[in-house]
Amino acid sequence: MPARDRADVVRRAKELLGRTITGHGVSVRITEVEAYGGREDPASHAFTRTARSEIMYGPAYRLYVYRSYGIHFCANVVTGPTEIGAAVLLRSGEVVEGVDLARLRRNHPARDVQLARGPGNLAQALGITLDDLGTDLLAEHPAAEELTGVRLDRPRRTRPRIEAGPRVGVSKAADVPWRFWVAGDPTVSAYRRSPRAPAPGTTLPAREH
DNA sequence: CCAAAGATCGTG
DNA sequence: ACGATCTTTGGG
Numbered sequence: 490m491p492a493r494d495r496a497d498v499v500r501r502a503k504e505l506l507g508r509t510i511t512g513h514g515v516s517v518r519i520t521e522v523e524a525y526g527g528r529e530d531p532a533s534h535a536f537t538r539t540a541r542s543e544i545m546y547g548p549a550y551r552l553y554v555y556r557s558y559g560i561h562f563c564a565n566v567v568t569g570p571t572e573i574g575a576a577v578l579l580r581s582g583e584v585v586e587g588v589d590l591a592r593l594r595r596n597h598p599a600r601d602v603q604l605a606r607g608p609g610n611l612a613q614a615l616g617i618t619l620d621d622l623g624t625d626l627l628a629e630h631p632a633a634e635e636l637t638g639v640r641l642d643r644p645r646r647t648r649p650r651i652e653a654g655p656r657v658g659v660s661k662a663a664d665v666p667w668r669f670w671v672a673g674d675p676t677v678s679a680y681r682r683s684p685r686a687p688a689p690g691t692t693l694p695a696r697e698h
Numbered sequence: 699c700c701a702a703a704g705a706t707c708g709t710g
Numbered sequence: 711a712c713g714a715t716c717t718t719t720g721g722g
Contacts, residue, residue: 537719539718539719540718541719555718556715556716556718558714558715558716558717559714559715559716559717560715560716684711
């Protein structure tokens with residue numbers, strides 16, 4: 490993919506760190522994300538354009554939700570441009586509003602930092618399911634609908650310090666360092682390499698230009 | 699049609 | 711290290 494487009498997904502992924510996403514009455518400060526580069530990224534669901542990935546080729550800042558391992562849901566922000574099909578997986582965050590509701594949805598994990606740590610857990614804390622697929626994350630909601638939708642606040646002016654590393658669980662392009670997280674944040678998940686990925690160092694990291 | 703893989707998670 | 715659980719995808 491052209492360098493310009495790679496930079497777009499990465500910039501938008503980093504820009505999501507520190508922002509707040511609200512889902513069905515629970516708000517989370519995003520602390521960990523992964524960029525997926527669409528048609529030219531072998532790890533991206535949009536690497537092959539199918540019915541499932543079609544939404545990734547749609548307007549930016551819509552919600553892409555998929556079922557993971559038959560068990561969990563994972564939430565992504567489509568970032569565009571539409572011909573590329575890029576998106577950002579929301580991996581972890583800190584619950585900053587609706588903590589009681591998040592605890593209920595997550596069945597009371599031992600510690601609150603675990604409420605939205607990991608993409609499946611984050612989606613569950615926010616109450617995100619396939620029903621939310623395609624939600625316009627920037628749409629304004631009437632006050633009466635505060636508890637019903639999913640939305641994203643504006644970018645923060647002061648950005649957190651960011652660290653980067655390889656994406657979790659991918660078997661293709663396993664060394665591309667497109668996972669980004671807030672440095673030192675306790676809600677960031679642990680790195681786990683896919684057992685199906687080739688040995689570390691076998692695949693080249695994404696070139697910066 | 700069938701089989702396999704999968705952007706996970708909790709437990710052991 | 712492993713199993714739960716099910717949808718999507720690709721091959722024959």
